[in-house]
Amino acid sequence: MNTSPRPWWKDAVVYQIYPRSFMDSDGDGIGDLPGITARLDYLRDLGVDVIWLSPHFDSPNADNGYDIRDYRKVMAEFGTMADFDRLLAGIKARGMRLIIDLVVNHTSDEHAWFQESRKSRDNPWRDYYIWRDPAPGGGPPNNYTAFFGGPAWTFDEATGQYYLHYFAAKQPDLNWENPKVRAEVHDLMRFWLDKGVDGFRMDVIPFISKRAGLPDLVGEERRAPQFVYADGPRLHEFLAEMRREVLDHYDTLTVGEAFGVTPAQARDLVDSQRGELDMVINFDVVRMDAQGWRKVAWTLPRFKALWAELDDCGPFGWKSVFLSNHDNPRSVSHFGDDDPAWVERSAKTIATLILTQRGTPFLYQGEELGMTNFPFERLDQFDDLEVAGRWRDVAHRVSEAEYLESVRALARDNARTPMQWSSGPNGGFTTGRPWLAVNPNAAWLNAQDQAARADSVLAHCRDLIAWRRAQPDLLDGAYRDVDPDHAQIFAYRRGEGLLVVLNFGRETVRWPVPAGIAVRGLAYAPKGQTVVIENGVVALEGWTSAVLTVG
Ligand code: ISL
Numbered sequence: 001m002n003t004s005p006r007p008w009w010k011d012a013v014v015y016q017i018y019p020r021s022f023m024d025s026d027g028d029g030i031g032d033l034p035g036i037t038a039r040l041d042y043l044r045d046l047g048v049d050v051i052w053l054s055p056h057f058d059s060p061n062a063d064n065g066y067d068i069r070d071y072r073k074v075m076a077e078f079g080t081m082a083d084f085d086r087l088l089a090g091i092k093a094r095g096m097r098l099i100i101d102l103v104v105n106h107t108s109d110e111h112a113w114f115q116e117s118r119k120s121r122d123n124p125w126r127d128y129y130i131w132r133d134p135a136p137g138g139g140p141p142n143n144y145t146a147f148f149g150g151p152a153w154t155f156d157e158a159t160g161q162y163y164l165h166y167f168a169a170k171q172p173d174l175n176w177e178n179p180k181v182r183a184e185v186h187d188l189m190r191f192w193l194d195k196g197v198d199g200f201r202m203d204v205i206p207f208i209s210k211r212a213g214l215p216d217l218v219g220e221e222r223r224a225p226q227f228v229y230a231d232g233p234r235l236h237e238f239l240a241e242m243r244r245e246v247l248d249h250y251d252t253l254t255v256g257e258a259f260g261v262t263p264a265q266a267r268d269l270v271d272s273q274r275g276e277l278d279m280v281i282n283f284d285v286v287r288m289d290a291q292g293w294r295k296v297a298w299t300l301p302r303f304k305a306l307w308a309e310l311d312d313c314g315p316f317g318w319k320s321v322f323l324s325n326h327d328n329p330r331s332v333s334h335f336g337d338d339d340p341a342w343v344e345r346s347a348k349t350i351a352t353l354i355l356t357q358r359g360t361p362f363l364y365q366g367e368e369l370g371m372t373n374f375p376f377e378r379l380d381q382f383d384d385l386e387v388a389g390r391w392r393d394v395a396h397r398v399s400e401a402e403y404l405e406s407v408r409a410l411a412r413d414n415a416r417t418p419m420q421w422s423s424g425p426n427g428g429f430t431t432g433r434p435w436l437a438v439n440p441n442a443a444w445l446n447a448q449d450q451a452a453r454a455d456s457v458l459a460h461c462r463d464l465i466a467w468r469r470a471q472p473d474l475l476d477g478a479y480r481d482v483d484p485d486h487a488q489i490f491a492y493r494r495g496e497g498l499l500v501v502l503n504f505g506r507e508t509v510r511w512p513v514p515a516g517i518a519v520r521g522l523a524y525a526p527k528g529q530t531v532v533i534e535n536g537v538v539a540l541e542g543w544t545s546a547v548l549t550v551g
Contacts, residue, residue: 063170
């Protein structure tokens with residue numbers, strides 16, 4: 001448990017890298033570790049403090065690295081362990097830190113443990129995974145469903161039993177009830193911590209404890225099984241053991257991916273008095289317009305209410321602040337306006353939100369540029385097994401056009417198209433054929449262009465990351481929404497001295513400052529926009545933002 005007066009990660013800005021799509025150094029069309037190393041000065045200049053690296057481990061890539069075959073080996077497409085060591089050294093030399101992705105709810109079915117486990121019912125590794133006999137009448141042991149389509153059970157002929165997998169059949173769930181499994185995980189964590197990594201983002205970590213007896217899902221549980229999968233009886237015990245056995249012996253940041261966790265449950269997970277996780281990645285905001293695969297409408301008042309709910313992370317808790325990652329659409333397309341005439345302004349407004357909310361900001365690669373969703377037109381353009389798997393589940397009752405309309409907006413591949421470094425071939429990402437098509441708007445939406453402009457999204461992120469460091473009200477000040485019902489303005493106090501005002505629309509809004517708040521002046525605004533403050537009214541042009549000093 002971090003006992004220092006103020007852990008370093010509370011003041012940090014985290015930048016997530018999805019290595020497959022960040023930078024390709026050898027022309028095979030797939031991003032790699034040397035490519036990241038070559039771009040570290042870009043990240044240092046942006047001012048981020050911590051890099052979260054999505055899985056870099058050996059994997060058959062059924063789920064793009066979230067199916068690990070060897071936890072102590074670098075994926076061949078990404079390079080070698082020497083490349084990892086060079087990347088880590090480069091990160092440290094620039095005063096930054098690295099957290100890596102701990103994917104231990106499941107492994108790849110090609111992991112040696114599973115290869116042994118499936119050999120026989122009495123194999124020493126059998127209980128590393130979750131095997132059950134068929135149901136009495138035949139078929140899967142219960143009605144659990146997998147997030148990538150179909151049942152969460154696959155029958156293994158060799159031993160006549162089913163094995164559990166919350167995700168793909170190539171991602172069998174580990175049996176955390178087995179102390180040998182927990183000891184293996186502790187060992188692999190020490191392996192990377194001893195190399196110098198600074199912590200872990202923990203993939204679907206709430207799923208590691210399964211409900212006793214694995215009872216069927218009932219009623220509403222079937223629509224959103226993640227809330228059952230994340231509600232096992234021994235989760236807190238396993239996390240406390242991990243902290244006691246491993247994490248307390250290092251100065252780390254731990255971020256739990258809290259898919260299926262309610263805000264109330266999250267407060268327990270991040271309560272520093274309990275010594276489990278430092279913060280969680282919560283899905284209430286980013287999935288507010290998703291009912292499974294289906295996209296539904298959202299409103300700004302509801303968006304604001306969810307931010308307020310998540311802000312309550314308890315007296316000893318802390319939170320992450322994010323609006324996109326490799327599993328969610330691009331934030332400017334999702335919650336902003338990606339029309340070419342508005343995309344930069346809108347992305348700057350969203351960046352202001354992420355960088356002025358209470359908690360540790362997480363920027364996803366390309367979000368600092370305002371990268372947008374990809375213009376998908378056909379299902380066969382998607383790489384993601386989640387898109388294909390969910391289509392198999394619904395194709396008998398949903399038209400392809402209806403399904404495509406939703407996945408165009410929400411699919412994970414929107415965030416996985418290659419980084420847009422320049423207007424050159426393949427956006428400067430690779431000299432080869434990119435594994436996933438580059439967004440055509442790289443021709444004008446790219447880092448090279450934005451690095452040359454003081455009014456770019458990149459410049460705004462860099463400037464605001466630097467400015468917020470000296471703003472105690474932003475680093476730790478209380479959060480209070482001051483106009484929760486306004487349909488277009490998002491305005492909130494931070495601490496005693498700052499008021500953030502965001503215009504979430506194209507129309508200029510003359511926003512009357514609520515009574516009792518005395519605006520003293522403009523503290524920060526993105527370059528290239530005007531903010532007019534007069535007679536207690538703040539006039540914000542479309543998709544602009546401002547941080548005001550208040551007394
Ligand atoms: O909501 C989801 C399930 O349909 C996905 O966005 C995602 O699977 C979920 O948020 C859990 O994500 C994590 O675990 C998955 C992996 O595919 C994701 O990339 C990872 O972030 C399985 O490891």
